[in-house]
Amino acid sequence: MVTSPTTAEDIAKQCEAVPPNLADLIRKYPEIFLDDLPTGLPPSRPEDHRIELEPGAKPTVQRQFRLSQPELEELQQQLDYLLTKGFFRPRTSPYAALILFTPKKDGGFRMCIDYRALNRITIKSRYPIPRADDLLDQLRGAKFFSKIDLRGGYHQIRIAAEDCHKTAFRTRYGSYEYLVMPFGLTNAPSTFHMTINGVFKELLDKFVIIYLDGILIYNRSREQHLQDLDAVFILLHKNRLITKGSKCDFLKQELEFLGHIVSTEGVKIDPKKIKTIQEWKPPTNIKELQSFLGFVNYVRRFIHNMAGLSAPLTDRLKDHVCFWWGEKQQASFDQLKIALTSPPVLRISDPDRPYEVITDASNIAIGSVLLQDFGDGLQPVTYESRKLQLQPSKLPNGSSPTSSGCTDCPPQLFQTRDPKFTSNFWRHLWDQFGTKMQFSSAYHLQTDGQTEQVNQTIEQLIRTTCTDPQTWEKSLPLLEFAYNNAPSPTTHQSPFFLNYRQDPV
Numbered sequence: 248m249v250t251s252p253t254t255a256e257d258i259a260k261q262c263e264a265v266p267p268n269l270a271d272l273i274r275k276y277p278e279i280f281l282d283d284l285p286t287g288l289p290p291s292r293p294e295d296h297r298i299e300l301e302p303g304a305k306p307t308v309q310r311q312f313r314l315s316q317p318e319l320e321e322l323q324q325q326l327d328y329l330l331t332k333g334f335f336r337p338r339t340s341p342y343a344a345l346i347l348f349t350p351k352k353d354g355g356f357r358m359c360i361d362y363r364a365l366n367r368i369t370i371k372s373r374y375p376i377p378r379a380d381d382l383l384d385q386l387r388g389a390k391f392f393s394k395i396d397l398r399g400g401y402h403q404i405r406i407a408a409e410d411c412h413k414t415a416f417r418t419r420y421g422s423y424e425y426l427v428m429p430f431g432l433t434n435a436p437s438t439f440h441m442t443i444n445g446v447f448k449e450l451l452d453k454f455v456i457i458y459l460d461g462i463l464i465y466n467r468s469r470e471q472h473l474q475d476l477d478a479v480f481i482l483l484h485k486n487r488l489i490t491k492g493s494k495c496d497f498l499k500q501e502l503e504f505l506g507h508i509v510s511t512e513g514v515k516i517d518p519k520k521i522k523t524i525q526e527w528k529p530p531t532n533i534k535e536l537q538s539f540l541g542f543v544n545y546v547r548r549f550i551h552n553m554a555g556l557s558a559p560l561t562d563r564l565k566d567h568v569c570f571w572w573g574e575k576q577q578a579s580f581d582q583l584k585i586a587l588t589s590p591p592v593l594r595i596s597d598p599d600r601p602y603e604v605i606t607d608a609s610n611i612a613i614g615s616v617l618l619q620d621f622g623d624g625l626q627p628v629t630y631e632s633r634k635l636q637l638q639p640s641k642l643p644n645g646s647s648p649t650s651s652g653c654t655d656c657p658p659q660l661f662q663t664r665d666p667k668f669t670s671n672f673w674r675h676l677w678d679q680f681g682t683k684m685q686f687s688s689a690y691h692l693q694t695d696g697q698t699e700q701v702n703q704t705i706e707q708l709i710r711t712t713c714t715d716p717q718t719w720e721k722s723l724p725l726l727e728f729a730y731n732n733a734p735s736p737t738t739h740q741s742p743f744f745l746n747y748r749q750d751p752v
Contacts, residue, residue, distance in 0.1 A: 269498060272477060279483045280492045284399045287333050288426055290487050291405055294442040296428045296435065298410040304368035306341035309361065311417060318348045321356040322418060334402060338424045340415035359431065360416050366433035374437035379505045380548060380629070382456045382463075383514050387595040389465035390511050391472040392502050395479070396494035397443075397460040401435055403488060404428040404442055446486050450478065463504050472498060506545065513594040513626075516546050516587070524587050529580055533570050536563060543583055547630075549590040554632035555612035556582050594619060594626045602628075659683040705730070 273280065314322065329335055345361040386392075397403065406414060406425055414425040414432070428435055440459055447455050447462070454475045456463050464479055466472040476497070483490065496502045501510035508515050524543065530536040540560060547553040554561075559579040563570060596602075596619060603625060606615040614632035618625040660682055677684055708726050713719045731743045732751060744750055 268473060269476075272473060272480070273497075276480045276484050279480060279488065279490050280495075281398070281489050282492070284332065284402060284489055286331065289403045289405055292442060292445075294438060294445060295405045295407045296410070296432070296438040297407045298365070298413045298432070298434075299370045300413075301368050301370055307364035307368065308341075308343045309345040309364055311345065311419070312347075314346075314348070314419075318356055319419075321348065322346065322358065323420070325358045326418070326420060326423070334427045335414075335423045335425045337421050338412065338415065339422055340412040340424055342413050342415045343422065344414070344416040346416055346418055360429055362414075362429075362431040362433070365413060366431075369433050372434040372437040374441050376436060376440055377458060379458065379507075382458060382505070383507065383509065384596055385452050385456050386463075386465050386509055386514075387597050388467055390467050390500060391465070391469055392499050392504075392509060393464040393472065393476055393497045394495060394499075394502055394504055395462040395464070395483075396491045397462070398489045398491040400460040401428040401430055401439055404439055446482055446488070447479070450475075450482075455479065458505055461504065463509075469498065513592045515592045516549055516590050520546065521587050521590070525584055527584075529572060529577065531572070533564065536560060536570070539580075540564075543587075546587070546590070547632075549593065549630065550583070550586045550632075551616065551630050552607070552612065552614045552632050553586075553630065555614065556586060558612060591627050594621060594628055596628045597621070656680040656682050659685050 342365065344365065347359045347361050348356040349359055351357055405427055411424045411426055414429060415422055417423075428438065436459060440457070443457050443459075443462075444451065447457060451457065454464055454466050454472075456465070462479065464472065464475050466475055501508060503509075503517055506517050506520055508517055520542075527539055527542075530539055540557065543550075543553075543557070550556065556579060559575040562568070563576065596617070600619050600621070603618040603620075604615055605618065606613070612632055614630070616630050617628040619628055620626070658681070660677070674684070705726060708730070709719050709722060712726065713722050728751075732741045734741050738745065741750065
């Protein structure tokens with residue numbers, strides 16, 4: 248049976264051949280390659296995790312659920328293991344979180360502590376977590392890569408002594424509080440990243456990039472890479488950080504990091520992620536659609552016109568829009584899968600080389616591709632696209648509507664003698680408002696009598712020129728031209744001449 252390497256000796260044996268001095272280097276630091284976290288607490292550091300609560304917050308207490316017999320057995324094993332390690336201790340506390348179990352792929356159970364109630368009253372940390380694409384941009388020109396994964400991640404960070412009681416959880420076997428940082432706390436990722444960044448601050452972006460518990464070492468030459476590995480091992484040993492040997496890779500020219508495959512050629516999507524997307528079934532509700540789009544969005548930089556392809560799907564996520572899966576949504580779903588069947592290998596940008604941007608646009612999205620010439624022609628560095636967010640145009644004069652200045656009902660209104668305005672309803676309504684109705688006469692200027700007079704003239708012209716009542720509107724252009732060019736008996740000039748100071752013909 249083949250087992251994954253976990254100790255320094257196991258890893259060294261696998262590294263004997265390429266190159267021999269790598270195995271010797273690993274054997275120098277057996278304390279950082281262990282098959283389990285050592286018993287006892289990790290060293291206290293300035294970055295020990297602290298839980299700062301909002302002013303006036305009260306202790307949170309959650310009711311314990313019933314557990315099945317297999318879950319109780321798993322709970323007993325987990326408690327015995329963590330107590331033996333010294334990671335938590337029995338203690339009565341005003342706080343009480345909930346114990347949950349989630350199934351594993353191997354049929355077992357994973358114990359989880361529900362800290363959601365505590366997280367809601369915790370002041371959120373603003374320590375930045377780096378973007379994956381920013382980290383990958385640091386790998387330009389690298390030919391050798393090594394990856395180190397920290398074992399047990401959060402359990403290598405202590406909880407500040409004054410905050411241990413806030414992590415308390417209760418079981419049927421008693422109440423316990425953590426002494427090391429548990430999974431599930433809202434600020435745990437920030438604390439962990441701040442701690443690891445502090446350890447490697449002198450090496451960051453020189454030949455080391457870090458994302459949470461993943462450490463990547465990169466360099467252009469094998470000899471320099473071994474020296475850099477030695478510097479990393481020294482810091483791990485000095486700070487008593489333990490690695491997980493089964494997930495470590497050394498002196499590779501291609502390896503997986505942050506869901507991508509990094510190599511001397513560039514960056515591409517991990518085939519495992521492509522397979523997951525290809526096997527994804529059409530969503531049946533909003534939550535499943537959000538999950539799919541979130542997964543695809545992680546690799547959007549590899550997809551040309553991502554915003555345009557996904558527009559029918561993202562439209563379903565708008566507020567007050569019911570979930571609907573039609574032909575457009577299915578076509579968009581299939582096109583995204585096809586786009587990921589053979590995604591491009593993106594070259595890592597080189598700021599010393601010129602860039603070229605090619606853009607395109609459609610009615611629903613805009614897109615671009617960033618290119619660079621690395622001596623073998625223009626190669627893609629990244630794709631970018633954005634869905635158009637159409638905004639209503641501003642008012643032509645930039646002023647607000649005049650209706651915003653209305654504060655009272657008018658004392659009187661002038662209306663035509665339309666039956667709708669003479670009904671009992673309108674008469675009663677205007678009486679309640681104290682508004683007096685004034686009905687117009689045929690040529691009363693206050694109700695636009697001039698327009699009514701012109702309409703009567705046009706009506707007479709239509710009667711003299713139109714023989715078919717169903718086609719009278721076809722005569723309007725000719726009648727408009729004739730009316731505007733006919734001299735008025737009062738001014739002796741045509742309306743067109745009075746407006747433009749010239750005749751059209």
